[in-house]
Amino acid sequence: MTTSRDPHPVTGREFASPVPPGTGWPGDPATARTPRAAQSADVVRLAGSARDVGTLDARISVCRACPRLVEWREDVARDGRRAAFADQPYWGRPGPGFGDPAPRLLVVGLAPAANGTNRTGRMFTGDRSGDWIYAALHRAGYAKVPWSRHAGDGQQLDGARIVAAVRCAPPGNKPTGEERATCAPWLDADVRLALPTLRAVLALGAIGFEAFLAAARRTGWAVARPAPRFGHGVQVPLVTPDGRVVPLLASYHVSQQNTFTGRLTEPMLDDVLARVRTLTG
Numbered sequence: 001m002t003t004s005r006d007p008h009p010v011t012g013r014e015f016a017s018p019v020p021p022g023t024g025w026p027g028d029p030a031t032a033r034t035p036r037a038a039q040s041a042d043v044v045r046l047a048g049s050a051r052d053v054g055t056l057d058a059r060i061s062v063c064r065a066c067p068r069l070v071e072w073r074e075d076v077a078r079d080g081r082r083a084a085f086a087d088q089p090y091w092g093r094p095g096p097g098f099g100d101p102a103p104r105l106l107v108v109g110l111a112p113a114a115n116g117t118n119r120t121g122r123m124f125t126g127d128r129s130g131d132w133i134y135a136a137l138h139r140a141g142y143a144k145v146p147w148s149r150h151a152g153d154g155q156q157l158d159g160a161r162i163v164a165a166v167r168c169a170p171p172g173n174k175p176t177g178e179e180r181a182t183c184a185p186w187l188d189a190d191v192r193l194a195l196p197t198l199r200a201v202l203a204l205g206a207i208g209f210e211a212f213l214a215a216a217r218r219t220g221w222a223v224a225r226p227a228p229r230f231g232h233g234v235q236v237p238l239v240t241p242d243g244r245v246v247p248l249l250a251s252y253h254v255s256q257q258n259t260f261t262g263r264l265t266e267p268m269l270d271d272v273l274a275r276v277r278t279l280t281g
């Protein structure tokens, strides 16, 4: 088992892997006193009582409610690092949301990657998927720079916040149904807290699309039955609890499986984001 401390690639400060909360990791929203969910009922309680995004992100980032995912994410962080990153500390915790705390756009992904968010501690950061989505968000005017390599690299989002259906890296990128259900209250809280400023939602992939629709229903939005079906470029008008129409748009996920094969191209993603931009202003 690896017990070393390794230097953060941006700050040079040394960290154990997984990173203990409140020890100075760039963007770590938690402290040593942040309450930790140990089971699904705790997630319901802690997500439901979060009154601001900072509190929500802190609580997400220390969650331990899914035993299989906790074991996997921490095993990868200690002993399963990719060779190219073997000299880096791994976050090894859930990925909190990233971006504007008062977003006009919510981007909903699937789950962190073992050597991406699980290493860097920031959504879609440090892997090819992140290169794609942040470059596209930059072209659309939401991201400060067209990359996202490490927490602390200067990336900022203006008007957009990135969240996920599941916040821990799952083995084989496949969370179980129970794990998706356990994690769902964190997404519900993100939807609730974003509501006052929200103008559009972009789901990346079918799981993000379905997870958002389910969260919208649980939080009082009007969603047609039968449920709208996922497809690249689909746009679904949804009605919020305060009676506004907020469209949900869908894109194929920015996974290498889609981008390497040409199933998703930059013009395809740019086209969806251009429509999102029109909606969010």
Ligand code: SF4
Pocket: 037, 043, 060, 063, 064, 065, 066, 069, 070, 094, 166, 167, 168, 179, 182, 183, 184, 186
């Ligand atoms: S997947 Fe979600 S609910 Fe499960 S441990 Fe991670 S953050 Fe907690």
